[in-house]
Amino acid sequence: MGEPISWRTDLEIDPVVEAYKQHVDRSLIRENLRRSVEERFRRLIELQGFAEELRRAGRAASRR
């Protein structure tokens, strides 16, 4: 890199991002913002376990 870093955070609006934003589940975000950082990580771990269980079930189903 070597060039000075531009820290602009008011970048121009990206129409693709804006389109995705319309489909973001804001109720999930509000729920997460009420949680502590620790609780957010614990939820991530639960989600990871659930995803792993689904993958395991999918593999088992494909062997049948």
Add this chain to the structure above:
Amino acid sequence: MTDFRGLLSALSDGGVEFILVGGVAATAHGSARLTLDVDVVYRRSPGSIERLVTALAPLHPYLRGVPPGLPFRWDARTLRSGLNFTLTTDLGDLDLLGEIVGGGRFEDLVPRTVGIRVFEMECRCLDLDTLIHVKRAAGRPKDLEAIAELEAIREERARLDEP
């Protein structure tokens, strides 16, 4: 499965200077998206590199996605010779980044971090504005949905801060 607590403990207990970035930083800020690895920007000072080598050695770090058996020596010389390492470890996938697009190195990013407490550890985490900035700077199509969520988080936070 990635043992997030174990990986963060190994780094923190080993005295490694690092900043959480990527998906785990997004989680810290309130993202509901699933992430399966830990991304950190590490300080590339000689002392920090030595501590990083010592801290991760028991976890058998190896390059992710390369054929098994490819020679890879986990030592300070290897870390000094490279910059960014995508690794597998006994506790899950870990990306060690010496520099990130749009953000630079550890020293550039430190002023743009927030302290978080998780699993009884104090960690530095990239702040939300900078996380959005570096994801946009990376310009990867796969990040667009994540950027949308992060911007929504910023908007929701602003709403919460409104009187």
